[in-house]
Amino acid sequence: xxxxxxxxxxxxxxxxxxxxxxxxxxxxxxxxxxxxxxxxxxxxxxxxxxxxxxxxxxxxxxxxxxxxxxxxxxxxxxxxxxxxxxxxxxxxxxxxxxxxxxxxxxxxxxxxxxxxxxxxxxxxxxxxxxxxxxxxxxxxxxxxxxxxxxxxxxxxxxxxxxxxxxxxxxxxxxxxxxxxxxxxxxxxxxxxxxxxxxxxxxxxxxxxxxxxxxxxxxxxxxxxxxxxxxxxxxxxxxxxxxxxxxxxxxxxxxxxxxxxxxxxxxxxxxxxxxxxxxxxxxxxxxxxxxxxxxxxxxxxxxxxxxxxxxxxxxxxxxxxxxxxxxxxxxxx
Numbered sequence: 001x002x003x004x005x006x007x008x009x010x011x012x013x014x015x016x017x018x019x020x021x022x023x024x025x026x027x028x029x030x031x032x033x034x035x036x037x038x039x040x041x042x043x044x045x046x047x048x049x050x051x052x053x054x055x056x057x058x059x060x061x062x063x064x065x066x067x068x069x070x071x072x073x074x075x076x077x078x079x080x081x082x083x084x085x086x087x088x089x090x091x092x093x094x095x096x097x098x099x100x101x102x103x104x105x106x107x108x109x110x111x112x113x114x115x116x117x118x119x120x121x122x123x124x125x126x127x128x129x130x131x132x133x134x135x136x137x138x139x140x141x142x143x144x145x146x147x148x149x150x151x152x153x154x155x156x157x158x159x160x161x162x163x164x165x166x167x168x169x170x171x172x173x174x175x176x177x178x179x180x181x182x183x184x185x186x187x188x189x190x191x192x193x194x195x196x197x198x199x200x201x202x203x204x205x206x207x208x209x210x211x212x213x214x215x216x217x218x219x220x221x222x223x224x225x226x227x228x229x230x231x232x233x234x235x236x237x238x239x240x241x242x243x244x245x246x247x248x249x250x251x252x253x254x255x256x257x258x259x260x261x262x263x264x265x266x267x268x269x270x271x272x273x274x275x276x277x278x279x280x281x282x283x284x285x286x287x288x289x290x291x292x293x294x295x296x297x298x299x300x301x302x303x304x305x306x307x308x309x310x311x312x313x314x315x316x317x318x319x320x321x322x323x324x325x326x327x328x329x330x331x332x
Contacts, residue, residue, distance in 0.1 A: 010081075011178050011210050012067065014042040017076035019062055019234075023283060032283045036062040037073065038234040044178065049204065049211045051221040051242070053257070054231035055279055060214050063231070064180050067212065069093045080177060095125065098171040102183040104163035108155040108170075114141075115151040118169040125174070136173065143206065144169040145199060161192035165199070172207065181213045185220065197223055218258060222246060230254045233282060233290040240315030250317040252295050252325055289320065297321045 019037040024030065036059050044050045052060050065071040067078055069085045078085040080096055088096070101107040108117055119137040122128060128136065138148060144165040155163055164184065171179055181200065185193040197220065203209055213224055221228055221242065229239040230251065238251040249255040280286055280293060289307050292298040299320075307318045319325065 009046045010043050011046050012044040013079045014040055015077050016041060017066060017073045019073045034282045036234050040236055042229060044210060044212060046210055047208060048226045049213055049224050051213045051215060051225035051228045053216060053221060057279055058231045059234040060231055064214055068097050095174045096177045098176040099180045099182060100168055100171050100184045103187045104160055104167050107167055108163055110155050113152050113154060114166050117166055118173055121174045140169045140173050160188050164196055178210045181211055183215055238317045244315050250312050250315050250322045251319045252297055253291050
């Protein structure tokens, strides 16, 4: 079943993508299959911010790598506009999809100046003359809020926020179709995080950008996202408009994530963990619904049968108990 359609032109389509790794424990251990992605379907529209959320190990990084063409899926396909990613030359693919990494301290070359780092994609792709490249770098520095005086500075001479601005400038200099933001603020001071998030939103509006925002921080999702896709054990278990997913979750896992989120309000206590049990080993996937060992509503059907995806109130959800859970949540 396809996810609910969103307005605008479709930039990216992930169609029934599955990805399995062969993993061996120890030097002489037998190889086992690890299913990192299981029939993932997603689409992202022009100008949209789609947040991809879930616990560590749920498959967010593997999906990001697959979208960038760095990981080949076992089945399914990823298309950028009308072109399947696997058919595009590496250079063209890199121009169309750019990442912004989590750690600005390790993602920038310490031996290159900020001007060289931001302008490097133009040099590699031989776009424009030297004067045109220089003008474009200066314009991009202005866009991301970097003063011209840091053009000849090195990364270790900049603050964390300035480094991430340089990384953003490098990612955007080629006018990519889609930008994958992989926890772009988690390594920064709290005081700087909001500045970078607001910068990304301003750039989205100014440059007509499209973001896939990978995060586990639900406060960031609330601030940034138009839609939210919730991932669990390699599957998209819920996907819909931000307001729908955050205010009226249809999947017990989404609800547990929301219940576990910390509040900044000083009069509220630390929330009790909404999830019982440990995140399951992907090499020993549970039968039926993958969430059933941790789900308070699980019944025999959940343990034996894989849930069929359905659309409830425009939200895509994979859960046998979605309608019951949604009804109870509304009247809670």
